[in-house]
Amino acid sequence: MPFTGCGRPTGARDGPRITTSTRMNIYQYSGLHPASVDRQFRKVVDHLQAGDFRAADVKKLAGTPYYRARLNDTDRLLFRFGRHKGQTCLLLLELIPNHAYAKSRFLRGAAVDETRLQPLPAPDKVEAADVQSLAYVPGGGGHFHLLDKVLFFDPQQEEVLRLPVPLIIIGSAGSGKTALTLEKIKLLTGTEKAPARVLYVTLSAYLAENASRLYRSFGYENPGQEVDFFSFREFLETISIPEGKEVQFRQFRGWFERHRPYSKVKDAHRLFEE
Structure with missing residues (x-):
C-alpha cells in the first residue's frame, strides 16, 4: 500500500542505495504513544538511530514500503524511511501489539507471516524505491503529524496547536x-x-x-x-x-455597492469570500 508523503518516492529498485555516515534523525508520529513498552521502545530507537539494524531486528514487510523492528516477543514497531536533501531519516508510525498486523492503520488488513520476512541488516541496504521523499524536515529529530501526507509544523504552528x-x-x-x-x-x-x-x-x-x-x-x-x-x-x-435561495456574488455585490462608503473593506469579492 503506498504511503503518501510530502513528495513522491524517488529512484527505482535498481537505482542508488541509501547511505548513512552519521546517526540518523528519527521522527515520531504524534499519534504514536509507546508508554506501554517505553523501555523497549527507547532501546530500539537507540539501535535504529545508531544504524544497528541487526540489534533492532529490522525486517521488511514484503509488498510494502514499510519495515518493522522487534520490541519484545510479541510487539513490533512499524516505520518508514524518509529522505530530505540527501539525508536519511526514519518515520516511526505505529505499534503493532501481539503480532496483530491485520489491525494496522497503514497495512490495511494485510496478512503478514513473520517467518517469511526478510531481514534488513543495515540502513544502507534499503532500496531507494522504499524511501519517502520529504519536502521539509526540522533538524535533530522530533515529531511529525499525518493527514494524507507527512506534515512538519514550524514553531509558530506548533505553538498555535498547543x-x-x-x-x-x-x-x-x-x-x-x-x-x-x-x-x-x-x-x-x-x-x-x-x-x-x-x-x-x-x-x-x-x-x-x-x-x-x-x-x-x-x-x-x-x-x-x-x-x-x-x-x-x-x-x-x-x-x-x-x-429562499442562497445569495450569490452578483446579488451581494449589488447590495455592497450601496453600502461601500460605510465599509472599511472596499473589495466586494474579498468581503464576500470572508
Whole structure:
C-alpha cells in the first residue's frame, strides 16, 4: 500500500542505495504513544538511530514500503524511511501489539507471516524505491503529524496547536490553516463512553468533503470524539430547511455597492469570500 508523503518516492529498485555516515534523525508520529513498552521502545530507537539494524531486528514487510523492528516477543514497531536533501531519516508510525498486523492503520488488513520476512541488516541496504521523499524536515529529530501526507509544523504552528480553545486561526491561502485545524480537532477528545462532539463548518461543500477525507486518512479513528463535517448550508438543513435561495456574488455585490462608503473593506469579492 503506498504511503503518501510530502513528495513522491524517488529512484527505482535498481537505482542508488541509501547511505548513512552519521546517526540518523528519527521522527515520531504524534499519534504514536509507546508508554506501554517505553523501555523497549527507547532501546530500539537507540539501535535504529545508531544504524544497528541487526540489534533492532529490522525486517521488511514484503509488498510494502514499510519495515518493522522487534520490541519484545510479541510487539513490533512499524516505520518508514524518509529522505530530505540527501539525508536519511526514519518515520516511526505505529505499534503493532501481539503480532496483530491485520489491525494496522497503514497495512490495511494485510496478512503478514513473520517467518517469511526478510531481514534488513543495515540502513544502507534499503532500496531507494522504499524511501519517502520529504519536502521539509526540522533538524535533530522530533515529531511529525499525518493527514494524507507527512506534515512538519514550524514553531509558530506548533505553538498555535498547543493553545487552548476557543481559538481563531487566521492565515492566507496555503498557510496551513486546514491542516492545523484538523490536527487541533484531533486533540479535542473525550472518552469512548462520552466522546467529544466536534463540528467542522465551512461555506464550501467541497472543502467540507475534503476536510473529512483528510481527517480520516490512513483509516484514522478516534473513539474519544464524534466529528461532523458540513457545509454551512448542510449545517442549516440539520436544523430546518432555509427558505429562499442562497445569495450569490452578483446579488451581494449589488447590495455592497450601496453600502461601500460605510465599509472599511472596499473589495466586494474579498468581503464576500470572508
